[in-house]
Amino acid sequence: MSSVVAPWIVSENLAGLQSQAIGLAEAAGLPTELRVLKPAAPWKWITAKLWPNPLAAVADSIRTPRPDLVIGCGGMAGAVLAALRRQSGHRSVRVVQVQNPRMDIRNYDVIVANRHDELTGPNVVVTRTALHRVTPERLAQESDRWWPHFARFKRPLVAVLLGGSNGRYRLDKDVGARLAADLISMIRHDDVGVVVTPSRRTDPAVTALLRDALTPLGGWVWDFSGDNPYFGMLALADMIVVTQDSVSMISEAAATSVPVMVAPLPGFSRRQGLFLKTMKDEGRVRPFEGRFAAWPVTALNDTPLAAAETKRRLGL
Template sequence: MWSGSRAGRLLETPLSIWAVSDDKAGNAAPALGLAEAVAALRPAQVQTRTVHWKGVTGRLPWHLHPFPLATLKAGTGIAPPWPDIWIAAGRATLPLSLRMRRWSGGRTLVVQVQNPRAPHRAFDLIVAPRHDQIAGPNVLAITGSPHRVTLARLAEAAGRFEGVMGDLPHPRAALLVGGKSKVHDLSDTCARDLAASIREAVLSAGGSVMVTFSRRTPASARRLMTAALSDLPGFIWDGEGENPYFALLAMADVILVTEDSANMATEAASTGRPVLFLPMDGGSPKFQRLQEDLISRGSARRFAGRLEIFPGAPLDETRRAAEAILATLDRRSV
């Protein structure tokens, strides 16, 4: 239990929050998005920390990593004084997260995003996707993943890209394309078929398409889809210049997203726009559960060859997780 003076300091001065991850976007964005959501509810200073390990250390499982501070690469900034709240995502952060309460003398609230596959008792709170099906007294299950999508960020992005996409005809379809993962793939055949059906849907609706690819999109799939869609009214990001991702979410009437990414699905659903899932090669029960969750909420449907415009159900799970973090912090400070 914290002292009254400690509780008073937390209320009077900005919280120190670290968003900790490796260099993977799928981990960095949820950690930072959740940290920013906490800061939107209570004054805080948010800083990012990126974990980089020396040599082959990063490939070791957490229980074979006895001296993590000694094996961090220089320049990570992971050193005392420790923050009030540590929000981490990704396997690379586990050797640090598991020890943070001991290192800080219990002063740092330790939050792990995603399923840590490690003893739950080491964390104050685990914010885990509901489709991972983990439970416990310190587990908060949410639909999808925390993210950085907010109304303010969308409006700002739309303003910056108004000159590029502002005159595109409606309905505007944002196309978010993922790629190869452990359980999904985007083969040339799949990419060709998807592009053909999306092209027909956009032409039939008299609309336009706004496309962004991920770093996991195979180069051949990118070329095939770009060739098939490039003569439609629209915008296809070539990877150069500012990333238009938030602008696409903001300016779309409907969002088409490949089924391989929990982050993209959650971010799309958070906008309140209708979301259509695009099939890929492969799949898993875990991703199927997420899709069914969003469909049952009214946020999404499966793409059936047309641009369906239906009232979306905005998802606000990041704020709910941020509220849970502050509630946990406040209980400890009493």
């Protein structure tokens, strides 16, 4: 690319969105600069696809000089990328959108979308899993780094990844109590170690409930102090349990070489159902029913394939 400006990653201030775009860039070997989109009032209260001038709404976040390539993830990024491409006359700035932008796909040079989005087109790259930053190299590094911390727990070691309630699924205190009961049953029947990481979306009452229930049995729940153990848990687990609400966390768990079990939650999402069907058909996940299970698995990670295809389509 002719510009000396590193490609941008643009996204709202949401780690889950940023990690997908960063994962694509890392897999493509592209050095990038993160630009966090912070819309000014009144646009921060209005959905981005209704903005009459997206570039003005986030002007402070995208000051020039601009690069030749911009990668975005999420709906707000989709609106900004489309506007950047229109402003450049579809020539000087090429844009790559991660996730279905829910706008005319002709606004983008490349769209990388999960199969459950049911999006097709000449510029669409379809993946089975969400994009992410889990690689064999990162897992090996994190295994070495976190082994001293997790060595004290029983093996097999089960890592539990907690999401949270959203518009489709519910993970409140009552649901958390049922999950805690299943984890306790597994500890007692299968003599396993259990370590848990909540996310920023997890209800603090659920986190506290699990901590109170599991700690007396030798379990551990991260309290958000110190370094984030997430990658270390992925690297060192013998089995991973993930709550049903998060496509991203299920995809990251599936990139490891251990069995992944999905903890069901009350609610419904057609898209999530399609995603889980794909993962089950691939033999990569099974429902969690309160017992440890092991079966032959192969790491499933479409991020490198998506990165290679994106580079090919851009001529990089």
